[in-house]
Amino acid sequence: MQETSVRSRDELLARVDEFFDGVFAPLEAWLPRLREQLSERLASGPLTGTQLVALIASDVHAVLETGDRALYGAGYCADDEVVAEGNPLAWWQGPDRSLLASSTFGPGQAAIDLNRLEWYRVPAETHERHVAGPFVDYLCSNEITVTSSLPVMLGDRFAGVVCADVLVASLEDLLLPGLAALGEATLVNAGGRVVISADPDYETGDRFLSGDPDDGRPGDGSRFARSERYPFALVVPGR
Structure with missing residues (x-):
C-alpha cells in the first residue's frame, strides 16, 4: 500500500475515533450528576420508572442537544435495585426528542433480560464503556443503530448504563x-x-x-x- 493510502486510511480511522469520542463526551459529562442524584434518592428506597423519568429528563435533553453529533436517542437504563417498579429504561429519541412511551422491559413473561443485550451486558461485566452494533433496534427506533454505553457505578456497585444511539445512516x-x-x-x-x-x-x-x-x-x-x-x-x- 502506498504511503499516501496508509496516511488516508489512518486519517479516516482517526475520524471514526473522533466521532465516537464526541458521542461519549456528553454522557461522561452527565455521569457525575446522575450518580449524585441516584445516591441521594436511593437513600430512601428504589425509584419507580415514572420517578426516574422526572429525575433525568432535563439532563437527557441536554445530552441530545450537545455538540455536533447526530444523536438519535439517549437515556438511562437502570438495574432492578434502582428501579423496582415500572419501566427501567428512560429514553428519549427522534427529531422531536420524545419519550419512549412503552417498553418490553420490566416484569412479566414478555420482559427482556437486559443481560442478553450487548450494550447493557458488556458494561455490566467490564465496568467499561462500550460500543455495540450495528443492529436493528427493535426496542426503540426500529432503525439500524450503533449504541454507545457507559456503566453507572455507585461506589463499587453497577447500577445500569447511560447510552446514546447513532443511526448508521x-x-x-x-x-x-x-x-x-x-x-x-x-x-x-x-x-x-x-x-x-x-x-x-x-x-x-x-x-x-x-x-x-x-x-x-x-x-x-x-x-x-x-x-x-x-x-x-x-x-x-x-x-
Whole structure:
C-alpha cells in the first residue's frame, strides 16, 4: 500500500475515533450528576420508572442537544435495585426528542433480560464503556443503530448504563466519501460485521468474508487498521 493510502486510511480511522469520542463526551459529562442524584434518592428506597423519568429528563435533553453529533436517542437504563417498579429504561429519541412511551422491559413473561443485550451486558461485566452494533433496534427506533454505553457505578456497585444511539445512516454521511476514496473500503466491528462499506458487495450487518479483523489475516490481500479505543477496524482492499 502506498504511503499516501496508509496516511488516508489512518486519517479516516482517526475520524471514526473522533466521532465516537464526541458521542461519549456528553454522557461522561452527565455521569457525575446522575450518580449524585441516584445516591441521594436511593437513600430512601428504589425509584419507580415514572420517578426516574422526572429525575433525568432535563439532563437527557441536554445530552441530545450537545455538540455536533447526530444523536438519535439517549437515556438511562437502570438495574432492578434502582428501579423496582415500572419501566427501567428512560429514553428519549427522534427529531422531536420524545419519550419512549412503552417498553418490553420490566416484569412479566414478555420482559427482556437486559443481560442478553450487548450494550447493557458488556458494561455490566467490564465496568467499561462500550460500543455495540450495528443492529436493528427493535426496542426503540426500529432503525439500524450503533449504541454507545457507559456503566453507572455507585461506589463499587453497577447500577445500569447511560447510552446514546447513532443511526448508521449518520455514519454513512460522514464516512462513505472517505471509504470510497480508499477504493471500496469497509468499516467492520470487532465481530467482523460490516458497519458501513463503499464496496457494493457488502451491506451493513453482513459478515465480512475476506478475513477476521481480530487476527489481521484477510484472505484477499486487504489491509486492516484497528482502532485503539473502539471496537472497529478499517479494511482497505489490497492493491
